[in-house]
Amino acid sequence: MNKASLFGTLAVLGAALLGTAGHGADHVASVGVPAARLITEDQYVNTLKVVFGPGLKLAPRFAPIPRVQGLVAVGSSHATMTAGALDQFDNAARLVADQVTGRENRDFLITCRPKSNTAADDACAQETLTRIGRVLFRRPLTTAETKAYVKAANQNAESIHDFYRGLAVSMSAMLIAPEFLYVTQPTQTVRGKTTLTAYGKAARLSLLLWNSYPDDALLNAAESGALNTPKGLQAQVERMVASPRLQAGVRNFFDDMLVFENFETLSKDATTFPTFTYKVSVDAREQTLRTVAAIVRDDADFRDIFTTRKTFLTNDLGSIYGVRIDKPDEWVPYEFPANDPHAGILTHVSFTALYAQPGRTSPTRRGKAIREIFLCQKVPDPPANVDFSKLTNPDPSLKTSRDRLEAHRSNPVCAGCHKITDPMGLGMENFDGAGFYRAEEQKAPIDARGDLEGVQFSDAVGLSKALHDSPKATSCLTQRMLGYALGRPLDSNDEALVKSLNEDFINSGYRVRHLMQTIAINDAFYNVEDRSAKVPTKEASNASSSVQKQGS
């Protein structure tokens, strides 16, 4: 299949999908009009490393996926395919195919042996390609597909006199086929109810829980129809939630929700922060992911992410937090003492340094990040003509950020937005732009008092506690998780579902695994209805595209 026809196929596929109309005028929320989701880098790697083993050398750099409604997972259904992007997939495909069929690994990875290495072998080609195709396409290959891929393999094997290279050509083609690159949502209508097919369910489930395509066992459950029964679905969900592979899903969700792709453009001024290194920023991301993942793994109260003093550190992070690391060449579990100002992920370097300027803090950015990430609220971008001079060339008598930001708060044009960001961001001022703790700024004591939606606090620990206790923070997580799971923007039609999931989440003791599991066995996760006819009465309270960028 060449690239030109690939584009054509994608276009047709897209149109066909959009044309699908479900029946079942159920008011219950649903998958909605199924969109095709482009595979992400992590999903690509996770899937192929399971199929072909962790020894597979793979470090693709695919085009970034836009963020929609706070999540890349939602944006993946808005991702476009360009020639350049396809090139990346093509390169990766060849790399994979070469490794699988290469002399070094083929004895293990190709489970049948051709009669001759230098000629086509129909049986072995068919056995191999149907097994691989099933996993890549998340369903068995059709007869026509099987025929086409086997034919291509045989033809190439004959002309190059190499069975394995022939196989590699077909494998390569599969790896850039739209059926592989796009997760589509095949539907079935049974007794008037339209749902995803069992294979569609498998894909959805696997992306949510494992950030990967379905494994062999899940595909078998789809094949046998077990996934179409509540008991069968439950069994698979339990298997997948209990598996260590859940970590991949959990980490990917939080990496997405916390907008950690911002790390890729993070830089600090070397004069102001001479000890903030690249390694610190890499470790900072990992620190928070490990902290959150541990809370989920231990099935603890999710809100602990805001208050826990337990975390994981490296030697480089130790130099920022000023603590001894017993095993300087490893990641170590670390617990800050009670009453230590480091409590919860807001006080992690991954937040304090990420939402700051290269040479100083930024209470506004921090406040905006808290609103958008943890409260699912939208903060408008600053106007183009904003005057930053008071911040960058301040009056020397204005020693602290609070003093300098007064200018914005007293100006009515600015006050409207700053009112909703600064009171929170200023609560973080005890952490400088690199994440170091400080009691003073330019010898003036820091006043970290503020309020979060009416709840007063006197420092970052207090602010974090307010977030911990905030019902909005909880429901924001629920919304994000649902959006992540569905892979599409939420709107007012989803409000009832969000509400019920949220109540259930709270009653479970705020357990993320429980939330994921609940979503995974919820009919809404698999029902399909035509939502194009429904006009949302209003946008969801956190709706409309919001891209969390390093702006102000």
Add this chain to the structure above:
Amino acid sequence: MKNSQWPRLNGAISALSLGSLLMASSAFADVAVRDEPRPAGITLQKTDNGVVFADKNGLTVYTAAFDSRKDESICTNEVKTIGDNGKGDLFTFPNLDRRPTCLSQHPLVAVEPGSKPVGLWTIVDRPDGAKQWAYDGKPLYTSIKDTRPGETNNAYGDSQQGGNWRTVLAPVILPPEIRIGEIGRFRVLTTSDTRLTLYTSAADKDGKSHCDKACQTKWHPVMAPEFVKEQGGWTFVKNADESRQWAFQGKPVYTFDRDSFPGDYKGNGQPGWEVALAQPKPSVPDAITVTQTVDGPRFGDSKGITLYTWRCSDPGLQGERGQTECDNPDNRSQWWVATCTNEVKCADHWRPVLADENAKVDGTTWSIVTLQDTWAPVRAAAGQPGKKAWAYKGRPVFTYKFEDRPGMSEGENTGLLIMQRWTSINADGEDINGSPKEVRAAAK
């Protein structure tokens, strides 16, 4: 063993020697060697550092770093007269009437009449008319330093695969996820992506993994692909989530969460766990200990005093380094005397480790040699009187006069250029799954 190591015979393969057939079927209890055709006269030989190719007498074959062109050998019987001291000065070698040649110290591995190339084995048509085997483009030689099968005395160093002369390891059967790494002189199983050390658990003796969720936060199973053919002693076990974990000879393999870099083995000594070695550990004589220096563990004498060997390679011209050595039993070159003025003073500075009458020797790394009376890092010629002393890879071991406590390094690197010096013997990895005696100095 699930998959037989009986080689498949077909018409394209030259006749395999009976010896090699037998060797293949007797199955080393180590990582299995790939069943690939070999020419007549080439055997497989087990050594302390892996299974290597050997000549018909079982003597280890080597490749030379200076043979940089495919299927071309520059090791000849020509007496080289000019050397390069590495600083741009050329000079004439001393004692030209007694100079060895490259081939006199490293005989070529000759091709039996009628033999044909097969697989990666090719034939070098030498300018001198002789025919020599090459493997993967590299001409092959043996070494006069090896006196019996299993010795690899010409490949000395931290990595058996570094230096001027290297052994040729027989390719082994490993899944794509697994490789063999080196810790000291030991070959350990590692992952292929991160090169982290693998371990096995005593609790898994029934062939199933008993590492539950809590255990798995410390010990990470090494996963096998969804599509994979078990072979060569490698099988997989299914875990609770239907994923597959590799097992070697029935033992599931894991990495240790605290290992942070290739060669790290912090899981060693954890109760119930063992490092997964590619072959069983060779032993160390009772008279030899491990001592901790500031540069890591080294071998010591029974009191823990650091041991040194003298290694000497003639300073040949650029591109020819390593062609002749000056640390062979018959060498009386002045190189080693240069660091201690004269033979009397040198014999006072460097003291051999004499071997007891009934000392036992296991394996092929340590041996007992005979030293002449005014000792020197050379062996006595046959029939001459002398003292029995311990040797490591054929080189007698010595302690240094100015060291009086375990763990010292006063003698380290005493020498001339990089190629002629006294060095201590790396004992990295000797503590894997059990160690020789360790002796430490009291702190001051």
Add this chain to the structure above:
Amino acid sequence: MSKQYLWKILGLGVVAAASLSYSSVASAKTLGFVVTGWHHSGTFTPDNKVECPQGLGSDGRANFKAQFKTKEEQEAQIKKYAGFEMRARGPNGEIDTYSPELVEDPIPFPEGQGKISYGFNLDGTKDGRATDRTCKHSKFTSPDGETGIDNQYYRSMACITGMRPHGDADAMANSQLLTKMVNRLVFEVTGVDDEKNDESVDVTIAHGLDKVSQGPSGVFIPNLSQRMDEKASAYIFHVKAKIVNGVLISDEMPNLDIAQYPGPGDWGIRAFMNARIKINLKDGDHPTAVLAGYHDVERLYRYWAKTNGIHSITATASGPSLYRSMHRNADGYKDPKTGKCTAISASYDYQLVKAFIIRETPEEKEISDNAPSSANADVQVASAKSPLEVK
């Protein structure tokens, strides 16, 4: 700790050595440092005119050419003792570096004339007069005005280009200090009640096991953690010290052995006797320090010869000159039979960075000491006790 001292005086009990564990006693603090740079102490001016008015020293090559005056003589010597790059200068071709007593350098060897140096008064005299243990020599004054400082090794090395601060050898030593782990040196100061003034603290000097890191502008990052190498017990040393006005000053250590690259070439052990250390705690995260003591001349020379000497014909040092100069300037450990001093005082300027020093935890110690023995070793593993317990 002042309280401990008091108890000892009153004879009311012994404070157990175990109290010096890294999980320190309630109120006392532990400070840690890692070495990030060092130079020889002394006067070194940019044009060296003050300290080396006769100019800088000549290397072995130049001396060879002066010893074998004509081209023919040189070629004959080179041919006779092939391969030793103009070092075979002894009567029977012995190498100058390794047999310096057999070779005389024809070119005069300039010695350092400077008078300013950081360091310690090691011999206890004000003016360097001869005593029954020491030989007559001149003293130095520190840049802060402290008099009576001993640093005789300066005289021997000051006019050797490579060994001067930022010379070849010095620069290489400092770069390898960071990249080669064998060099890693840590200082741990325990029992600190007051960083400004404290009558009694304990210092441990040992090999370290971790990297040091620098930020993008080259600043050494403080407050990283650094493991102490407790296995290399031959390289763990203890000494008592006091802190006065933010400066830590130690007592004498009978021995101190430091692994070090002194320049291009290999590493070796720089061995001190009667060593003392001073750390300027008041400098904060990047304190300077001074380390001084006596070096046995023969041992120091052996160290130099096998590390820098043989590898660096261009370090502008010639072994025989350096050797004779060191003996000439030796000022300590007088041999009663010959009346000659056999050790030479030396001082070094150090740069440190603040760090957390990590000791092996008890559980790890248990595992590493009890790792199962191989079938061969029927002798118990002889492991060192905690260095703190050894008297």
